[in-house]
Amino acid sequence: MFTIIFLLFAQLARAGIEMTLSVERCHPGDLIELRTTMIVADYAKFELQIPQHEDLLLVAKERGNVTLTDGQYIQESIWQLQAVRSGKIHIQGIQAHIQRSNGSSVDKLSDLTLEVVPYPQDDESYAPLPIACLRRE
Numbered sequence: 294m295f296t297i298i299f300l301l302f303a304q305l306a307r308a309g310i311e312m313t314l315s316v317e318r319c320h321p322g323d324l325i326e327l328r329t330t331m332i333v334a335d336y337a338k339f340e341l342q343i344p345q346h347e348d349l350l351l352v353a354k355e356r357g358n359v360t361l362t363d364g365q366y367i368q369e370s371i372w373q374l375q376a377v378r379s380g381k382i383h384i385q386g387i388q389a390h391i392q393r394s395n396g397s398s399v400d401k402l403s404d405l406t407l408e409v410v411p412y413p414q415d416d417e418s419y420a421p422l423p424i425a426c427l428r429r430e
Contacts, residue, residue, distance in 0.1 A: 309333040310389055310402060318408045319376055324352060325407065327372040329389070332365050337393045341370045344386040348409070350375040379411040 315326035331339050338359050352373040359368045376382065384405040391398050 310339070310400065312387070312402055312405065314405060314407060316407075318410060320412055321376050321378050321409055323376055323409075325349075325374045325376060327374060327405075329370045329372075329402075331368050331389070331391075334365060335393065336366050337391055338368055339370070339392070340390045341372070342388045342390060343372065343384065346382065346384060348377050348380070348382045349384070350377060376407065376409040379409045382407040382409060 310329065310331045312327065312329045315328070316323075319325055327343075329339075329341050331337065336359065340356070341354075352375050354370070354372045357369040357371075359366055361367075384407065387402040387404070389400045389402055391400060
């Protein structure tokens with residue numbers, strides 16, 4: 294019985310953090326926004342940690358202040374990332390370092406997947422033609 298209650302408490306403690314990607318599908322060079330929000334009843338603040346990824350560049354990150362709204366403490370973190378090449382990108386090992394008044398903890402957050410699709414390579418492409426194709430005989 295104690296184990297079930299402890300597992301339920303651990304699940305609820307993590308339920309206060311939500312992560313979303315601005316898009317699930319993009320092209321190489323596109324900017325993607327990773328928005329993380331923590332909503333908790335007792336004062337806490339967090340710092341997001343994302344391992345470096347060879348297919349994503351960190352463009353900017355912004356950590357918001359902790360605010361009190363309707364009895365809930367809310368903090369938001371926004372990371373601007375840029376996709377480097379096409380393919381499926383699995384973002385793993387994301388952690389939230391949470392500081393509370395009674396101590397700190399590290400929570401592992403869920404993994405995210407981003408699909409980066411290549412640009413079309415057909416006749417309607419806006420890519421410049423090779424010079425050999427433009428020469429008239």
